[in-house]
Every structure is written in structure tokens, then in C-alpha cells.
Amino acid sequence: MTEQAYVPPKVWTWNKDNGGRFANINRPIAGPTHDKALPVGRHPLQLYSLATPNGVKVTVMLEELLALGHAGAEYDAWLILINHGDQFSSGFVAANPNSKIPALVDHSGPEPIRVFESGSILLYLAEKFGAFLPTDPATRAECLSWLFWQMGSAPYLGGGFGHFYAYAPIKIEYAIDRFAMEVKRQLDVLDRRLAETLYLAGDEYTIADMAVWPWYGGMAKGLLYEGGEFLQVQDYKNLIRWADQIAERPAVQRGRMVNRVFGDPASQLHERHDAGDFETKTQDKLAQTA
Numbered sequence: 001m002t003e004q005a006y007v008p009p010k011v012w013t014w015n016k017d018n019g020g021r022f023a024n025i026n027r028p029i030a031g032p033t034h035d036k037a038l039p040v041g042r043h044p045l046q047l048y049s050l051a052t053p054n055g056v057k058v059t060v061m062l063e064e065l066l067a068l069g070h071a072g073a074e075y076d077a078w079l080i081l082i083n084h085g086d087q088f089s090s091g092f093v094a095a096n097p098n099s100k101i102p103a104l105v106d107h108s109g110p111e112p113i114r115v116f117e118s119g120s121i122l123l124y125l126a127e128k129f130g131a132f133l134p135t136d137p138a139t140r141a142e143c144l145s146w147l148f149w150q151m152g153s154a155p156y157l158g159g160g161f162g163h164f165y166a167y168a169p170i171k172i173e174y175a176i177d178r179f180a181m182e183v184k185r186q187l188d189v190l191d192r193r194l195a196e197t198l199y200l201a202g203d204e205y206t207i208a209d210m211a212v213w214p215w216y217g218g219m220a221k222g223l224l225y226e227g228g229e230f231l232q233v234q235d236y237k238n239l240i241r242w243a244d245q246i247a248e249r250p251a252v253q254r255g256r257m258v259n260r261v262f263g264d265p266a267s268q269l270h271e272r273h274d275a276g277d278f279e280t281k282t283q284d285k286l287a288q289t290a
């Protein structure tokens with residue numbers, strides 16, 4: 001193992017040029033950096049997001065609700081480019097004081113309601129529309145347990161494994177080893193659960209699956225951090241069965257496209273303001289009309 005020469009000083013100071021991939025947006029202080037209001041479209045639900053795994057959870061949920069016939073789930077999805085610091089505008093900070101996507105504002109009542117944290121948004125929408133959250137106490141408890149499991153576990157996958165394996169400016173064996181072990185344990189937790197049941201909460205597809213799928217489905221399919229071979233993800237057969245099954249859902253396929261700014265231009269719908277946008281406003285279509 002490589003010996004690290006770093007000895008922490010008595011008091012930490014902010015090194016703005018630490019060479020990390022996100023050095024330009026990482027700050028040790030909260031609050032806005034600039035004054036800018038958020039745009040508001042015509043639908044009751046306004047989403048401010050980006051198609052990272054945390055963003056995709058919410059667009060999948062909204063598309064699933066619309067597919068079920070809940071017209072009140074119509075939404076405008078506005079693009080927040082976190083690498084450009086859009087999450088630090090005064091408008092965004094008012095919607096989410098934590099300055100992270102996704103943030104939702106519900107304008108359907110007398111006063112707008114802000115909701116932040118992807119798990120909280122999923123729960124808010126599930127309760128608002130009475131969908132994808134089981135009512136039977138035992139299954140509901142199972143659903144919420146897996147939902148909160150995801151919220152507590154994914155930082156080890158993203159901020160831990162993903163950060164040190166893919167993004168850190170130096171490869172630190174201790175850090176990669178520590179988080180690879182934890183992520184493999186988490187993948188095994190899911191694999192064992194999905195050997196017992198079709199979906200995480202049982203027979204029904206719920207918000208727990210929507211929360212877990214973009215992170216752990218993505219990891220199991222080797223789509224995150226180019227870490228599939230390193231973690232030997234093909235071994236988690238039940239997890240892969242579940243990930244493939246969810247990927248086939250039309251609402252999931254639409255949800256993944258919203259606020260997406262990478263990959264095949266045909267898969268990128270930067271902003272979504274209407275169901276028809278999937279046919280006419282993807283980046284390949286916009287390039288044809290430009």
C-alpha cells in the first residue's frame with residue numbers, strides 16, 4: 001500500500017485548486033453565490049434537475065405517474081447544470097437550501113411547496129397521488145426501509161467508491177479498497193433480497209425500486225464509474241434480472257432522457273415541458289431543425 005505523506009494541519013483551510021474533478025463547485029459554505037430567479041412553466045409541478053442517478057429517480061416517478069393517468073403530475077423539467085454552478089443561484093437555494101439537484105416546487109395549492117432530497121420528493125409524490133407506495137403496513141414498511149436504505153447507502157457508492165476510483169486526482173489504495181468492499185457488500189444485500197422477491201418491497205414495483213435502480217441498477221450493469229469489471233458486477237444475477245426488468249418500462253426509458261446532457265443525442269431531452277417533447281425536442285431532432 002502506498003504511504004501517504006500528508007499530515008493534517010491543526011486547522012483545515014480551503015484549498016480552491018485541490019485538483020479534484022469538482023474543485024470549481026465544491027465550497028465549504030452554503031448559500032447563494034448569485035442572484036437569479038428560477039424559471040416557472042405552465043404545469044403544477046416544476047422540477048429543477050439534471051439526469052444524474054438522483055435526478056433520474058424523480059423524472060422516472062413523474063413519467064410513471066403520468067403513465068398511470070395522473071394528469072396532475074404534468075411537469076416542467078428545467079435543466080440545472082451543476083458544473084456551471086446553477087445550484088448556487090438565489091432561486092435554486094430558495095427551493096433547496098442544500099444546493100443539490102433534484103428540487104421540486106409544487107404550485108398546485110394556494111402557496112408553492114418546495115421539496116428537496118430525492119427520497120423526500122419520491123415520498124411526497126407517492127403520497128400526493130396515492131401511487132407506488134403500498135398501503136398495507138408491512139409492505140409499506142418494507143418499501144420505506146429500502147427507500148431510506150438507498151438514501152443512506154448511495155453516498156458510499158458515489159461519494160466513496162465512485163469518487164476515489166474514478167474522479168480523485170490520485171489513486172489511493174486504502175480509499176478504493178475500503179469503498180469497493182462496502183459497495184460489493186451493498187450489491188450482495190440487494191442481490192440476496194431480489195433472490196426472494198420480484199421487487200424490493202415485494203411483488204409490487206414501488207418508489208423503493210425507483211430510488212435504488214438508477215444507482216445500483218446502473219452499477220450492476222457496469223454503467224457507473226467504469227467500475228463493472230473491477231467489482232465483478234456480473235456475479236449479482238438477481239440484481240441484474242431486476243435492473244433489466246425495470247429498464248424495459250417505457251416510463252423509465254422516458255424518465256432517463258429528461259435533463260440528460262450526455263450520451264447519444266437522441267437520448268437527451270434537455271428540458272421537458274410537454275409529453276410531445278420526447279418526439280420533437282431531443283438533441284438529434286433539434287440539430288436537424290437548427
Ligand SMILES: N[C@@H](CCC(=O)N[C@@H](CS)C(=O)NCC(=O)O)C(=O)O
Nearest residue numbers: 025052054082100101102117118119
Ligand atoms: N441526498 C441528495 C443528494 C443530491 C446530490 O448529491 N446531487 C448532486 C448531483 S447527483 C448535486 O446536485 N451536486 C451539486 C453539488 O454538490 O454542488 C438527494 O438524494 O437528493
